Amino acid sequence: MIRKLTFAAALLAATAMTGMANAKTLVYCSEASPAGFDPSPWSGGNDFDASSRTIYSRLVEFDHGKTTISPGLAESWTVSDDGLEYTFKLKSGVKFQTTDYFTPTRDLNAEDVKFSFERQWKKENPWFEYLPGTGWEYFAGMGFPDLLKEIVVVDPLTVKFVLNKPEVAFLPDLGMDFASIVSKEYADSLEKAGTKELFTQKPIGTGPFQFVDYQVDAVIRYAAWDGYFGGRQKIDDLIFAITPDPAVRAQKLKAGECHIMSYPAPADIAGLQADENLKVDEQEGLNIGYLAYNTTQAPFDKVEVRKALNMAVNKQAIIDAVYQGAGQVAKNPIPPTMWSYNDAIKDDEYNPEEAKKMLDASGVKDLSMKIWAMPVSRPYNPNAQRVAELIQADYAKVGVKAEIVSYEWTEYRERGKAKDRDGAFQLGWTGDNGDPDNFLFLLGCDAIGQSNYAIWCNDEFQKLLLAGKATTDVAERTKIYEEAQAVFKREAPWLTIAHSKVFMPMSKKVSGFAMDPLGIHRFDGVDIAE
């Protein structure tokens, strides 16, 4: 039996090698199936990896591994003095992919850009509801329906966006996945044929890879797009092997069944680092895990009480025990890799005696409260239950009795938004576009009832937030946000817990992969040694 199996394995290995020898193939063990290949209706990271970052391109692109932007499909742009008009000059000769299901007759033009946004925006657009119940959540979530006034095709290679109000993050927003540019010609041909649903099943874009095949929940296949305007990729074939369990992904990587994997379990990292065929890249995540007090409820409406509770918690112990070293103590609401991070801020020091004194001084005695713990593991907080237990133990040392509560994930967030919520609420945030406002808006007055779980509305902070959005001058904005972080620290609406690290284990044969601070997995520019 053993001999037979070994023979079968040898046979397999031999056939595998002959099959793969002709083309350079990169296999990525991804964590989940994409909902579809249209880059705009969905909002999961795995949806973006499989659609927007492989098949499509945008007017501007985030630089590899950074949050700064560079020209993408747009060669250049101008912004009007009032910040209300952005005019983009498109690169000429950008080709849409030619596949066995579509052959484009023309290059990219301004109509494609207009169409890419209007289909998500205008209810009368025939593509607005081409998938039943499409919400275009990301487009709506970034405030585009209120922001956009008009999109004008100036000439075939010039397109102008007219806004209702200035928006400093408009350019980075256009680098986001939902802003990917799709082919109007392809859409028209499907509409004519009455097969609109194919738009998300058989995608056509201008990106580095073209779609080949998708076996639901199993394998996605791409091939390098020969006509890619950024130059043909070094690898010929890109395969996503969908593998939901992180321990199984790690085993597949070790066994050579894939070359690179997403989201390893913290417990597997040491084993992967020890494997001589593998390397494990790491990066500070563009995220924050926090505990938000309900600043409208006594006694948490008092700054001294919030400060005292912050000082009662040993954050380093949380990093060591829960993040297993894969994180760092957070002092600001934005991560250190973000521009305008204020490193001069001094964190509330861990000092239980002082904390107890402060609580006594503010007249708080026998405080009992709730600590909310998310039921799921997130990049910014791998185990909220455990974090809650550690905080509970720290609070006990200063005489505060805490009860841990948790609910099902969507229910948890809904209940957390209630203005009369009882207790301090754990959550976190991962950045979308590398702009500080994309983090600080979580604490804005407008976000109460949505993403402001501290239910905190501070005039001084709010003014700074608005001032930061009113100018495009980076130096000036940096100053404003540094000040905003100082106000935040002084007022302590959150206990800032941690910024986590993100790991990316891969075969040593892989080169050119840059970890992305926005959590995207990009395979353009990646190579693999034979």
Add this chain to the structure above:
Amino acid sequence: MLRYILHKLALIVPTVFGISLAAFAFVRLLPGDPILAMAGERGVSPERYQELIVRFGYDQPIWMQYLNYIGNVLTGDFGISIATKRPVIGEFSALFPATLELATVAMIIAVLVGIPAGIFAAVKRGSVFDQATMGVALTGYSMPIFWWGLLLIIFFSGYLGWTPVSGRIGLQYFFKPVTGFMLIDSLLSGKSGAFASAVSHLILPSIVLATIPLAVIARQTRSAMLEVLGEDYVRTARAKGLSPRRVIGLHAFRNALIPVVTTIGLQVGTLMAGAILTETIFSWPGIGKWMIDSIGKRDYVAVQSGLLLIALIVMAVNLVVDLLYAVINPRIRVQ
């Protein structure tokens, strides 16, 4: 016989309605809803939320939603998945062959190993073999599938390198599915090595999925055999001087088979439940994994229709088992 079949069929109608109602209610009893699940951490404004609730028709009274749903189901329309916007029946039928293939192989293993093990344990009652078999069966029955699957992967795929870690076939084999059954499609593809690759990918998941049914079948066979072996007609057969093989194989086993076949039929439900975990561990693209994903996304349409379709299949299998039962045991036909 015809009356027997009609009687069984008549029982299915109220059961299907009951299940459709239960599936419909179950997914709505879960906290959260599809719109919140879709919005994720970014959240959704109350106005937008209300707009989407109306668009999906979730503002209607619940009984009306059910009537609409069941009305559509009766015309063969199982709805469109909220998460992927594809017809549920299309997704289900694309994924079901993978589950069926895995479940069939697992069931074959369970029957081919479980029944002989049970017979030998009964014949050699009290022996070391009996004790060992029943001990192993009990362990198999109590094994957590997730842990067992990972253990096998780590040992056979990771440490020994004998079997692939997960998936249905080596990634170098790329062909369009014809039947959806990888064993058949790999043969039809005509690519050398494809069939061997498909078989090697099936080994671990089917062993994991077969474990619990195998244990149940072995134990059931043993106790049914023990009961039959004490019957008068077996003693008579022995007294007539028939060979032990003939006594056990023909007289005892045929009679012991009736409860065993019932057990096998009931194990189809267990296989479906086991498939959920097995498919998740082995990245097996079947309906078990799809159901889990759909529940996570609160995809009401996919969950209620998926549950109904699975229930229909389990009921169909049980109907076949009932008919088989009548074939094995003529007394039932007469009753």
